[in-house]
Structure formats: structure tokens, C-alpha cells
Amino acid sequence: MTEALAPGSTIGILGGGQLGRMLSIAAARLGLKCHIYEPGSAPAADVAHAWTQADWDDRDALKRFADAVDVVTLEFENVPVPVLEVLEPLVPVRPGRRALATAQDRLAEKEFLAGIGLKVAPFAAVDNAGMLLEAIDRIGTPAILKTRRLGYDGKGQARIMQPTDAPEALAAMDGAPAILEGFVDFEREVSVIAARGLDGETVAFDPGENVHRDGILHTTTVPAALPARLKQDAVLAAAQVLGALDYVGVIGVEFFVTREGLVVNEFAPRVHNSGHWTIEACVVDQFQQQIRAVAGWPLGDGSRHSDAVMTNLIGREGDDWRDLAAETGAGLHLYGKAEARPGRKMGHVTRISPKG
């Protein structure tokens, strides 16, 4: 398929969380329909044309889903790779299996990034106590032990401040294959949201500066306090990742800013929490950019008309909606989730101001 999908076409989305919800809204603006595939609860379904509620291993449901849509994308990077093996012969899946498989395994991700010449933290595979001791020996402490798969927002991670912390950290992995990552002495964290179209066209939003709290993104500020040269480095690195993966869609690439320049932390093969500010501050936001890319449309103008600070509403912070709704210059977003569990992203607010 090299033609752009005509208005009225249907985009299948794997995953039905808040990212899928915002993708569905973006698709609707362009006259496109969305069909959600989500085994659990699906805030996205309220604004989607259709919802298939079925397990990831339900091959019949996946085939019917493939029949019902014109292209498939995802809002959740832990979609099992076998799902894509069922879908790919039946319908274009963007981004494809390689991007997903790489992003799902921290070791494969680090090897890929280092392999295309980007700077990453020192790392080593850790499958057992012996490999962990060797890895600590080579990388030093402090370091972080992480499961290779799953785990996000600080889950499945253990800090090793000194070699004697090793047994406890390994126990925290619960037998799962892991990766030891050297500590990066960074000044700040930034991220770039970039997109690559079906024709290879690549665009990027301005880098944002991220602050985490308890391992969860707390704020993204744009513009980032970053020299122009490093902004360019970040955008070019994101473009390099997109090109090397022959990627179609939006990617979120996170960087540490160090005295020696940028170190890539990780990438997410999807729209990214640190790109939510684009809804208020750009004519075409990251969600519409993703829809345009996977539908084979020209990418949009992602230039920024305002400065922005995005703040996540975690757990009970969403209860402040009345006060937030009354605030000047604030765009409030609530995700329609019924239960405000601790650590759960319930919404976000983006405060904009004239471009400085």
C-alpha cells in the first residue's frame, strides 16, 4: 500500500488506554475511524468506532480485527510479538515487529542503539549471580539492575549502590533475565517526539525537558533548557533511530544530558507521555502525527506556537479537576478511568504561555 488511506478508512489500534483515546480523537479530526483491540478496560473505546475486547492470544479475534481495519498501529509497547505475527500477513502494521521487539527487550534496545553509533549507559546482560558480579566488576557502582522485559515507571528495577547490594537486587528480578546499567551522571533529562512517514519523511517536535517523581514522569517543559547544538543532536539521534528501524509512526526517545553530551536512555515505539504538550502548543500534535504516518498521509506541521509545561495527574491528583478546570491558560485532560489507583495516570494538564 503506497496510497494514503482515504477519509472514512479505519485504523486498528492495539491497546485501549489514554494514548489510544487521544489517538482516536486525532483520527476523528481527520475523518478516520478507529477500532480498538484491548483485552482489559478501554478508556479509548468511548471515542472509537469499535472495540474488540479479546485476549492477545485469541487468533480468531485478531483475524476478524485485521479484516475490519485498513491498517494497524499500537499505543502499548508490550503487545506480545506473536500478535504482530498473526496480523502482519493480513494487514499493514505500523510501526512493525522489529521496532516492537527491540523496544521490548532492554538488552536488544541498548545493543541496537550502540550499534547505530549512539551513546548509551554502559550495560551488561545479567542472567545469574555470576554474570551480575562480572557486570558490577566491569561497570562499577552505582548501577541499576532492570528486568530485560516489561516493567515501567520504576517497576522491575533495583539500585546497586555497592557490590554487597547485588544479591538483594538480583532477588528483586524474580528470576527474570536482566540488564545491569551503569549510572549516568546527568544534569537533566530531555526527550524528543519524532515521526517518520510512509515515504521516509521525518519530522520532530521541539525537545522537552522531563522531571520524574517516584519513577513516573511528573512534568515536561518546552522549550528545554538546552543549548541549540544539543537540541539538534537530540533531534538527529531520534531521526537516526527512526531511519535504522525503517519506522513508520511516532517515537519517543529519552536522553540524559551529561557534561559530555547526550546519552540515550530508551525509546518508546509509540506516542509518548512527554509529548502531550503538543496538543495545546502545536497545530498538529503527536497523536495526529501518528495517525498521519500510519495512514500514509503527509506529516503535519509540528512547529510550536507557545511555550508549555505539561504536568501529569497521578492517582488522587486527578481529584483536583475542579480547581484545574478554573485555571487560566491551562488545558485539562482527564482519561475517563474509573479508579484512581496510586501511581495511575488519571490525566494531565498543560499550561501554555507566549513563546519566550
Next chain:
Amino acid sequence: MTEALAPGSTIGILGGGQLGRMLSIAAARLGLKCHIYEPGSAPAADVAHAWTQADWDDRDALKRFADAVDVVTLEFENVPVPVLEVLEPLVPVRPGRRALATAQDRLAEKEFLAGIGLKVAPFAAVDNAGMLLEAIDRIGTPAILKTRRLGYDGKGQARIMQPTDAPEALAAMDGAPAILEGFVDFEREVSVIAARGLDGETVAFDPGENVHRDGILHTTTVPAALPARLKQDAVLAAAQVLGALDYVGVIGVEFFVTREGLVVNEFAPRVHNSGHWTIEACVVDQFQQQIRAVAGWPLGDGSRHSDAVMTNLIGREGDDWRDLAAETGAGLHLYGKAEARPGRKMGHVTRISPKG
């Protein structure tokens, strides 16, 4: 009900066209659900939680609809008033019957506007040939004969350039009660989109300047080329209409700009085509403002961060979506309508630029 509806509540919308579609999107951003009531085809249903497809006179369907929602609003001013008579005892309807009844009858509308001291074109009720001759005698020519009810975008209207045009104009009314309106010699047309909350708080977006083509809105430009004093007059007139109707929700008020000041043309008791520019140029757009008002939330910050020109895509103009999608600084909207009939609004595009 004086409490704000909590996130997760459901807003019922009478009508399922593009305005309902954009209202549903706005509600979803705030964690609210929408339930569409629309007898015909419903572009809004693709982004709504539920759709009741039933006739306006289906009392059982209306009662079930009332049971399923927490508040009712409308996107279509020609909802038959008996619909509101069924709904109002069961669920809050905002705006209410009075606003709707007034807006549906051009004679009642003119009498209401004149009654609160606003300047309108000279007008007279015309039920038959004798009344038309008397009206022409009093108002003079040129003048426009319009059906009192229905008719929009230039339909149900006939120009009377000289008294001898009267019989043909009256025949064009097809026996419907009509109103003769004197021609207003205007320099430009502007409109104000304003909102009034449940607590009486009133806010307005910057006035937009409108250009019509073949009786259909072609472009809205913001800022309007209007002296500050007249901008204020327009905003105050809109606020006066809202207050006099004890209105809750968004209203669109159209004005002629004449050498003697503003003349009110008409108002629409709903979000308005000439307010679509607010999506790209304001943090809180007219659709979110309507949702906030009817949900009893505080009204949002409708200040404008950019200049904007909104252009409607009528009929086959929507076919240009590929070129429009590739344009810099342009926000493209397609309404998901299957068939591009002549005169049908298929989408719009808003081009923004830094605030001048």
C-alpha cells in the same frame, strides 16, 4: 442540580452532525461521555459512548435517552420543541426551551432582540399577500422575505428588489409564515461566540469576521477588522442575549457592521461554525466551553494565542484533503460524512499565524 457533573458522567446531545462530533471530542478530553440522539446519520456517533437512532417523536426512546444521561444539550437548533417538553421533566436540558423556541422562529427572535434594546433590521410578519404589501410599504426595498421557521445557509429566502418582486417571493415561501426583513447596508459581518455557565458567569471569544459565499459561511478571520469599541459592543450584546434568556451553554451571535454601529442579524443557540477557529487558536475552544457550561463546570480560558483564518470545505472542496494536509500552519478537520453533496459542509481548515 448545582453541583458540577463528575468525570465519568454522560452528556446527552440532541443531533449527531459535525458539531456533535466536535462536542463529543471536547467532552472526552474532560473525561465525560457523550450519548447522541439523532434520527438520521450521525458522524458524531463514531466518537461517542452511545447513539440512540430514533425519531424526534419517539417518546419511549426519548425517555430511555433521558434515563441514560445526566444532562442534555443540543447541537442542532431545529430540534422540535416537543422533544424538550418530554425531556425537561426528566433531566436538565441546557440551553432550555425558551432559547430554542426563540431561535427557531425568526419573528420571535427579532422581537426578543429588539425587546432587550438591541438594534435589528426593520422587520414585519408576513402571512399573506396583503401583509407583504403593507410590509414593503413600511420597510421599503430592497428587502428579504424569509420563512419564519427552518431554512438556513440561504435556503427558504427570497430577495425583493422592487415591489413587483413580491408575488414571486411569496410563492417561494410555499405557504409558510414568513418575515420581511429590510436590507441592512453593512460594511462587514462579524460574530461573537459567547458562553454562560450554570452560575451565570459569562465569557466570550474574540469576535470573528465572516465572509459568506452562496449564502454559506466561507471564512472566519480573527481578529476582525473592527474598532475596539465595536468589539466591546458585540461582546456586550452577546452577553445581554445570554442573560436575558437565562442561558446555559454557548451561543453564536451574528452582527452586521454598519456606519451607525452594530445590527444583530441572528443568534444560534449552540456552538457555531464561525467559532471553529477556537480549536487551534485557544486553549479552551467553543466545544469544550459548551461542555463545561452544561456540565456545571467553571468556564475555561478562551483567550486567543494566535491569529486565525477558518475556511469551510463545502461539497467537493473536501476532496482537496491531501493538499490541505500537507500545508504548513494548517489544522485540517474532516467530518466523516460519506457523501459530498453540493452545499454540504464536509470539513474545514484553520490556518493560524502569530498574534499580530
